[in-house]
Amino acid sequence: MAGVRNLIFVLGDQLTPGLSSLAAGDPTRDVVLMAELHNEATSVRHHKKKLVFIFSAMRHFAGELRAGGWTVDYAPLGSADGRAGFTDRLAQAISEYRPARVVVTEASEWRVSQEIARWGARFSIPVDVLPDCRFLCSIDTFRAWAGGRKQLRMEYFYREMRRRTGLLMDGDQPVGGKWNFDSENRKAAGTDLFMPRPEAFAPDAITREVIDLVKARFGNHFGDPAPFRFAVTRVDAQAAFTAFIDRALPRFGDYQDAMLVGEPFLYHAVISQYLNCGLLDAMSVCRGAEAAYRAGKAPLNAVEGFIRQIIGWREYVRGIYWLKMPGYERSNFFGHTRPLPDFYWTGETDMACVKAVVRQTREEAYAHHIQRLMVTGNFAMLAGIDPFALHEWYLSVYADAF
Ligand SMILES: Cc1cc2nc3c(=O)[nH]c(=O)nc-3n(C[C@H](O)[C@H](O)[C@H](O)COP(=O)(O)OP(=O)(O)OC[C@H]3O[C@@H](n4cnc5c(N)ncnc54)[C@H](O)[C@@H]3O)c2cc1C
Numbered sequence: 001m002a003g004v005r006n007l008i009f010v011l012g013d014q015l016t017p018g019l020s021s022l023a024a025g026d027p028t029r030d031v032v033l034m035a036e037l038h039n040e041a042t043s044v045r046h047h048k049k050k051l052v053f054i055f056s057a058m059r060h061f062a063g064e065l066r067a068g069g070w071t072v073d074y075a076p077l078g079s080a081d082g083r084a085g086f087t088d089r090l091a092q093a094i095s096e097y098r099p100a101r102v103v104v105t106e107a108s109e110w111r112v113s114q115e116i117a118r119w120g121a122r123f124s125i126p127v128d129v130l131p132d133c134r135f136l137c138s139i140d141t142f143r144a145w146a147g148g149r150k151q152l153r154m155e156y157f158y159r160e161m162r163r164r165t166g167l168l169m170d171g172d173q174p175v176g177g178k179w180n181f182d183s184e185n186r187k188a189a190g191t192d193l194f195m196p197r198p199e200a201f202a203p204d205a206i207t208r209e210v211i212d213l214v215k216a217r218f219g220n221h222f223g224d225p226a227p228f229r230f231a232v233t234r235v236d237a238q239a240a241f242t243a244f245i246d247r248a249l250p251r252f253g254d255y256q257d258a259m260l261v262g263e264p265f266l267y268h269a270v271i272s273q274y275l276n277c278g279l280l281d282a283m284s285v286c287r288g289a290e291a292a293y294r295a296g297k298a299p300l301n302a303v304e305g306f307i308r309q310i311i312g313w314r315e316y317v318r319g320i321y322w323l324k325m326p327g328y329e330r331s332n333f334f335g336h337t338r339p340l341p342d343f344y345w346t347g348e349t350d351m352a353c354v355k356a357v358v359r360q361t362r363e364e365a366y367a368h369h370i371q372r373l374m375v376t377g378n379f380a381m382l383a384g385i386d387p388f389a390l391h392e393w394y395l396s397v398y399a400d401a402f
Contacts, residue, residue, distance in 0.1 A: 006030040007099040009090060011112070012040065012054050013402050014105055015061040015234075016278035017068065020130035021105040027069040030103075030141040033093050034062055036077040038217075039085045044396040047223035049230075049365040050273075051214045053399050056232040057277055064234070074099075077213055086115055087122065094123055101126040106139075108132070108276075108318075108402045110325040135318060136165060136282060136311055141321030152320065155180065158312035167286050167307055168293070168300075175293075176300045180308065181253065184301040189258035189266060196247035198270040199240040200229035207232055222345055222397060223362050230273060230399065232241070237271070237279035244269045245292050253302030257370050261354070264360045268368040269306070272400035275314075282310050309369075330389050340389040344376070354379055365399040374396075 006031055008021045016022075020031070036055050062074045073093060084092070090102065106129050107113040119127045131138055137145075145160065146152055159179050162168060168175040203211065203226075211225050212271045231237040248267040255267050271275040274280040283292060286307045321328065343349035347358035357371045366374070372394070395401045 004029065004031050005088075006098040006101055006103045007093055007097055009033045009102065009104045010061075010179070011060050011086075011104070011107060012036075013108055013277040014132075015057055015198055016134055016281070017064065018133075019278065020133050021103045021128075022065075022070075024103055024128070024130060027071070030070075030095075031097055031099070032062075032065055032070050032072045033090070034058060034072060035075040035084075035086070035089045036074075037085060037089065038077065039220060041077070044392050045218070045221045046395075047361075047365045047397050047399065048214050048218055048221050048225040049228060050397075050399040050401075051218060051221070052207065052210050052225050052228055053230050053232065053365070054275060054277060055214070056210045057279060059206050060233045061278075062080060072226075077217065086112065087119065090119065091123070094125070099125065101128060103128045103130065105130050106132050109328070110321075127167070134278060134282065135315060135369050137161065137315045137319060139319070139322045142315075143323055146319070146323055152316075154312055154316045157316050157319075158308055161311040161315060162307075165283065165286070165311055167290055167311060168304060170181040176304070181301040181304045182308075185253050185256040185305050187258065189255045189260045189263070191260065193251070193255075195263055195266065196243075198229075198265055199231075199236075199243040201231050201236050201240075203228045204232075223365055226351040231279065231374050234279050237274040240274065241271055241285055241288065243268070243290055244271065245298070248293055248305065249298045249302055251302065252300060253305045256305050257371055259374070261352075261356065263366055264366065264368070266368060270366060273366075275310075276400045276402050282314070286310055323333055329391065330388055334381075334384070336381075336384040337386050338384045340380070340385055340393055341383075344393055351379070361397050365397065367398070 006025055006029070008025050010019065010021065026306055036058065041051055059074070059076070062072045064381065065072050075089060094102070101121065102119065102125060104116060104127070107116055116129060145157060162174060162179065163172070207228060211228060214225050231240050248269065251267040252269070258266060262268060271280055271285065275282055275285070288301045289298070289306045292298040293300060343354065344358060347355050349355050353375045357367050357375045361367050
């Protein structure tokens with residue numbers, strides 16, 4: 001196939017039809033390149049369920065693109081191409097298609113962004129790296145906000161994001177007269193409460209094939225690939241979100257900071273893996289939550305709390321990452337050097353809360369925020385664990401970790 005105009009490289013967490021690289025393309029003349037890469041699956045030893053989720057969602061997205069008229073060159077993990085890295089895969093595709101240029105949306109990870117930055121010098125055609133418009137605050141806008149401030153307070157960033165997006169605003173004032181209802185997010189949960197479960201989806205033939213592949217290829221990675229319940233398509237991810245709005249959002253606010261034995265999910269949305277790989281859109285889910293409030297279906301402390309996590313914390317953490325990398329990953333304020341204890345993998349410890357979180361993490365590739373922050377995060381800090389080792393643990397064990 002000669003005379004291809006653009007080769008569009010879509011990465012595994014870019015599964016969004018409106019992605020900037022695709023929006024700049026033309027299905028009749030461009031080729032989309034996707035690849036399940038061994039190097040990426042093992043950059044840290046990612047949880048088996050996370051690998052199944054990403055590879056299956058990628059395969060379904062390739063199908064969605066083909067149905068929309070795109071030509072997709074997809075290298076599955078089992079193929080010879082699956083052994084290469086991004087650059088080798090691209091080199092091979094450039095020699096095959098001889099495109100006029102390469103187009104890619106910026107990567108979400110520093111390591112990958114550095115690899116992409118070298119493509120311009122390596123290949124003799126232009127490489128366009130486009131901004132990731134799925135985030136509501138661009139990397140440059142965050143840098144401008146942070147510039148010259150003594151303290152980077154999330155609360156001030158969040159207020160600006162509320163004004164900019166218009167979410168939960170009455171004119172230029174916050175709905176309810178307060179920006180933040182965090183003090184109303186701290187009730188203790190009791191077993192008498194009705195606990196909704198996140199919507200579960202039976203694996204289809206594509207997912208079952210990927211489960212077998214991951215078991216065979218990454219058997220020594222942490223975690224159980226089955227039972228597999230995540231959505232792997234946009235439609236199912238949307239169904240999971242709608243179920244959250246109907247069943248859990250009304251109590252999300254009250255019990256946001258709670259933990260309860262035997263309850264892995266409480267009233268959390270369990271959507272971060274969908275947001276982070278592009279099956280759900282940040283602004284749409286915030287609008288969905290706001291609509292539930294305006295329709296009287298969920299209280300303000302729940303809806304404000306939910307929206308704050310997404311346009312506040314999620315955007316803020318991403319902004320800080322790009323502001324402070326590459327040094328950030330190795331920063332170590334307390335100079336802690338202890339290795340990560342084995343029980344972060346085995347769950348074999350007498351500390352009941354740590355044991356519960358590790359076992360749940362192994363089964364679900366999910367823990368809610370308070371478990372991550374107050375149990376595994378807090379313990380590691382108190383025990384003087386090397387933060388880089390802990391960072392690698394978080395990056396490998398959670399389905400949403402990119
Ligand atoms: C040590 C540590 C590591 C974490 N690693 C990740 C990660 O790799 N990827 C990731 O997406 N989140 C991470 N989080 C944030 C948060 O724990 C998860 O987003 C959340 O648990 C996902 O579950 P949920 O979808 O049920 O969230 P909910 O509680 O229902 O919140 C809704 C959404 O808000 C966002 N969100 C919630 N809390 C935070 C937060 N503190 N920071 C940023 N966004 C938030 C997520 O997109 C989430 O889906 C981490 C938190 C801690 C303390």
